[in-house]
Amino acid sequence: MELDRTLPGIQSLKHVVVLMMENRSFDHMLGALKATNSNIDGLTGTESNPDTTGATVTVQPLAEYQSQLDPDPNHHFAAVNLQIFNSTQHGPPLPANMQGFVASYFNQQQNTQHSHDILYYFTPDKLPVLTTLATQYAVFNRWFASIPGPTICNRAFAHYGTSFGQVSMDVFYEGKDIPAIYVRLLNANHTCKLFYFDEASSTMEVVNLLQNQPSLFGTFPDFLSACQQNALPDYCFIEPNYTDHPAPDGSGEAIANDQHPDHDVRAGEQFIATVYNAIRGNPNLWPNTALLVVYDEHGGIYDHVSPPACPPDSPFVAQPADTGTLDAFAFDRLGVRVPAILISPWVAAGTVINDTFDHASIPATVSDFLQLPAGNRSVREQNANTFLGNLTLTTMRTDDECPTFVVQSQNS
Amino acid sequence: MDPIAVPAPPRSAYNPNRRVSDLLYSQLKHFQHVELKRGDLGIDPEIARNIHTEAGAAQYIAAITRALRGKNSAAASPTTPNQPKQTPAKKSPAKLTAKPVARNNKGKR
Numbered sequence: 001m002e003l004d005r006t007l008p009g010i011q012s013l014k015h016v017v018v019l020m021m022e023n024r025s026f027d028h029m030l031g032a033l034k035a036t037n038s039n040i041d042g043l044t045g046t047e048s049n050p051d052t053t054g055a056t057v058t059v060q061p062l063a064e065y066q067s068q069l070d071p072d073p074n075h076h077f078a079a080v081n082l083q084i085f086n087s088t089q090h091g092p093p094l095p096a097n098m099q100g101f102v103a104s105y106f107n108q109q110q111n112t113q114h115s116h117d118i119l120y121y122f123t124p125d126k127l128p129v130l131t132t133l134a135t136q137y138a139v140f141n142r143w144f145a146s147i148p149g150p151t152i153c154n155r156a157f158a159h160y161g162t163s164f165g166q167v168s169m170d171v172f173y174e175g176k177d178i179p180a181i182y183v184r185l186l187n188a189n190h191t192c193k194l195f196y197f198d199e200a201s202s203t204m205e206v207v208n209l210l211q212n213q214p215s216l217f218g219t220f221p222d223f224l225s226a227c228q229q230n231a232l233p234d235y236c237f238i239e240p241n242y243t244d245h246p247a248p249d250g251s252g253e254a255i256a257n258d259q260h261p262d263h264d265v266r267a268g269e270q271f272i273a274t275v276y277n278a279i280r281g282n283p284n285l286w287p288n289t290a291l292l293v294v295y296d297e298h299g300g301i302y303d304h305v306s307p308p309a310c311p312p313d314s315p316f317v318a319q320p321a322d323t324g325t326l327d328a329f330a331f332d333r334l335g336v337r338v339p340a341i342l343i344s345p346w347v348a349a350g351t352v353i354n355d356t357f358d359h360a361s362i363p364a365t366v367s368d369f370l371q372l373p374a375g376n377r378s379v380r381e382q383n384a385n386t387f388l389g390n391l392t393l394t395t396m397r398t399d400d401e402c403p404t405f406v407v408q409s410q411n412s
Numbered sequence: 413m414d415p416i417a418v419p420a421p422p423r424s425a426y427n428p429n430r431r432v433s434d435l436l437y438s439q440l441k442h443f444q445h446v447e448l449k450r451g452d453l454g455i456d457p458e459i460a461r462n463i464h465t466e467a468g469a470a471q472y473i474a475a476i477t478r479a480l481r482g483k484n485s486a487a488a489s490p491t492t493p494n495q496p497k498q499t500p501a502k503k504s505p506a507k508l509t510a511k512p513v514a515r516n517n518k519g520k521r
Binding site: 022023065066072128129132150151152169170172196198199200201202203204206207210211214215217242243244245246248253255256260262263264266267269270273400401402403404405406407408409410 | 413415416417418419420421422423425426427428430433434435436438439441442443445446449450466467469470471473474476477478480481482
């Protein structure tokens with residue numbers, strides 16, 4: 001759908017910010033919201049998987065912040081194939097019945113009872129930030145990981161619109177002919193930045209962007225400073241903290257806030273709130289900024305929605321040796337559904353978006369909004385839906401109508 | 413609309429000795445690829461070997477990230493306790509021996 005540039009929210013828009021978190025499925029984080037808003041395609045409570053004894057296991061609102069999804073659920077291509085198709089060998093034309101999550105998690109520890117934990121989901125009260133943002137702004141019912149696989153190749157879709165035929169974490173894509181969105185922006189005289197949390201966490205974009213274009217990067221404190229100084233670039237991408245480590249600046253303990261299992265989910269809630277508050281708290285920034293909070297992939301955790309087909313990312317094909325199944329993969333179907341929320345004072349509270357999106361929608365949206373030259377873009381990006389058309393309000397929401405968060409200290 | 417409180421995780425949630433995850437293992441391999449290719453980043457081999465925990469991996473990642481972003485000198489960094497000296501790198505970085513967490517292993521505290 002062509003962007004309506006007469007929308008007041010689009011006319012006001014100057015900055016697009018994307019925060020990409022880690023490894024949680026839509027139903028795991030937001031599925032409980034169906035109970036209060038039937039338009040949200042979450043859980044009824046009757047969804048289930050068989051376990052390895054053949055017993056039917058039902059989803060439960062028993063997700064904990066930490067120590068539950070340990071060991072880490074498998075989210076590589078072959079394991080996700082099992083989760084979606086209940087088969088370790090083949091995908092389509094088998095039905096995508098989403099019945100293999102418990103069986104897949106059983107493989108991590110051979111513990112029948114523990115394997116049931118993969119069906120647990122959070123009650124809304126445990127996720128005050130994500131719940132508030134999803135209900136007070138726009139939640140996507142159909143944002144999927146770009147491929148049914150792990151982190152680095154999915155994140156590649158957010159940066160390049162493609163993973164260059166990779167379905168694994170070994171994405172050494174140097175010298176490829178599809179430039180990252182950041183390069184395209186710079187070539188068109190726009191500003192952009194990738195903000196990682198700190199140098200000790202750094203970025204997942206190592207071999208290409210960090211090595212060859214280190215000036216693209218900044219730290220999370222740089223992001224906060226940019227917000228305070230009204231100096232946000234036209235587009236920026238934020239990465240969370242991927243590890244527990246002593247802060248490089250000597251300021252204390254830096255707890256992982258990416259929400260990747262087994263990191264404490266509350267740390268990620270505080271991180272999301274901090275990003276939101278930095279924009280929301282600046283009256284010069286808030287009217288002019290759209291923030292997308294999205295997750296890179298489902299982390300092997302249950303979701304009930306079958307991923308759809310999509311245009312193949314020609315010419316790329318992953319062979320069975322790479323997929324770990326008996327099938328090649330033409331990048332012609334999406335990964336499992338993930339939480340995605342669009343935040344702006346030009347978005348009506350309670351908005352639910354039903355069009356299909358994946359991470360290729362990110363460079364597609366930025367490119368479309370800033371009217372970049374067409375250039376060399378992946379097939380997937382060319383066909384991806386864009387999301388800024390959801391800034392539909394004719395009048396900006398008032399300050400009282402938009403939530404704020406108080407990030408508490410550890411002893412609060 | 414009243415501000416919404418966002419509670420912090422407990423102190424016990426922090427575990428820098430947690431074994432590296434599959435994701436972190438892959439990130440480390442990418443950094444090793446760059447270190448090997450560049451050959452001139454001046455990473456302390458002791459740091460490059462101590463990458464089995466999140467904190468150890470973070471130290472290695474910080475060293476290479478600083479080097480790539482043109483901050484090669486430890487003295488130029490903000491004050492950090494026990495900052496190791498950087499010595500010229502060997503031609504090949506230490507082989508990645510860290511194994512990602514595959515079983516229930518909460519790591520030592």
